[in-house]
Amino acid sequence: MGRKVVTVDISSFEDRKQEIASQLLDASKDVGFFYIAGHGIPQEDFAKALKAGQAFLALPDDVKAQWPFNPDSYLGHRGPDELETVTGNRLWEWWSVGRYGTGGYDFKNQKFAGEEWPEVLGKEWAQTALDFQEKVHRVAVTILKALFIALGRDEAIIDNAFDITSEENPSFVAWNYYPPVTEEQEAAAKSGKLPPRLHAHADMDVLTILYQREGDIGLEIAPGNEIEDLSLIEDVGNIWNHVPVAREWTPLDPKPGLLTVNIGDGLTRWTDGLLKSTYHRVRAPKEGDPKGARYSIPYFVNPKLNYVIQGPEKRFTPVTGFDLLSKTGNAYVARKNDPEKTWQKKAYTEEGASLAASPVTAVEA
Numbered sequence: 001m002g003r004k005v006v007t008v009d010i011s012s013f014e015d016r017k018q019e020i021a022s023q024l025l026d027a028s029k030d031v032g033f034f035y036i037a038g039h040g041i042p043q044e045d046f047a048k049a050l051k052a053g054q055a056f057l058a059l060p061d062d063v064k065a066q067w068p069f070n071p072d073s074y075l076g077h078r079g080p081d082e083l084e085t086v087t088g089n090r091l092w093e094w095w096s097v098g099r100y101g102t103g104g105y106d107f108k109n110q111k112f113a114g115e116e117w118p119e120v121l122g123k124e125w126a127q128t129a130l131d132f133q134e135k136v137h138r139v140a141v142t143i144l145k146a147l148f149i150a151l152g153r154d155e156a157i158i159d160n161a162f163d164i165t166s167e168e169n170p171s172f173v174a175w176n177y178y179p180p181v182t183e184e185q186e187a188a189a190k191s192g193k194l195p196p197r198l199h200a201h202a203d204m205d206v207l208t209i210l211y212q213r214e215g216d217i218g219l220e221i222a223p224g225n226e227i228e229d230l231s232l233i234e235d236v237g238n239i240w241n242h243v244p245v246a247r248e249w250t251p252l253d254p255k256p257g258l259l260t261v262n263i264g265d266g267l268t269r270w271t272d273g274l275l276k277s278t279y280h281r282v283r284a285p286k287e288g289d290p291k292g293a294r295y296s297i298p299y300f301v302n303p304k305l306n307y308v309i310q311g312p313e314k315r316f317t318p319v320t321g322f323d324l325l326s327k328t329g330n331a332y333v334a335r336k337n338d339p340e341k342t343w344q345k346k347a348y349t350e351e352g353a354s355l356a357a358s359p360v361t362a363v364e365a
């Protein structure tokens, strides 16, 4: 069985709007993940952004702890307590910044409170993060406009809701770091007990633009029946909250020069379920896989803090940009702080058990 994963070339958008729009709509109604060519971002920009993230992640834990994860803005550092239950090793680490670094919210004035950057890395660091966000944001806006054109909706809505210059713009860039595989993890993997490096989830945002480092395999998607369960999207705090079992996983490996893009829960809500937010995970390394560190750079695109999104059919309750972030962020923290670790145990047992299932191959289109 194959699943069609499409590559859409978005170059010369003004001249090819309709063609790009219909290709993106097909990809988004079906698989919800696609590759983007012709995005215009040179390879050295990705290399520079990767280096910036690596520089932060290489700092000592007590330094990184100065920028703890803020569950309302979804910004900051997560990692030291993300230990998996089988071997006790750290599986995953995360650092994210928006237009104002990791600055929190000023609730009274409904905007970001001020800039906060890791000055320990020098002044250039912030500029690199800002430049990168600007470039990927442009790609995101093009894709969202194309989808709105395909749906017969006003593309000017996109310029307004995703205005990068607004003090209410909460879109952000993140770096995922998956440490090298330890001997204990290799042993656990052989007996099929190692959980995924990043467990199955759907993104909470409207759109995610993902840079995957060349050679860093492991990303898998599970489109299909599961996305029909729209009650999971109705719960805004859904991200990470439930454990999909017995899914069929399709590898979505990095392709040189292409970006990987996926529809998030926010766009599923905004289109009354038409565009699909798809489960994905980073599987545990298998025998014969590279044992080194893995990195990826997602850019999560969200509407302005007070911007309300709801589909024309009003199938889901309206939510703001702030809701999408804070409800998922706070659900994550609550789950992590559960002394019984109920969710983690369930996730690791059930997902670990389904790892052996043979994947469904991606068919190029």
Ligand SMILES: O=C(O)CCC(=O)C(=O)O
Binding pocket: 176, 198, 203, 212, 219, 280, 281, 282, 295, 296, 298
């Ligand atoms: O590391 C990857 O390839 C995927 C990351 C991801 O799904 C996420 O950050 O939401």
Ligand SMILES: [Fe+2]
Binding pocket: 201, 202, 203, 280
């Ligand atoms: Fe994701």
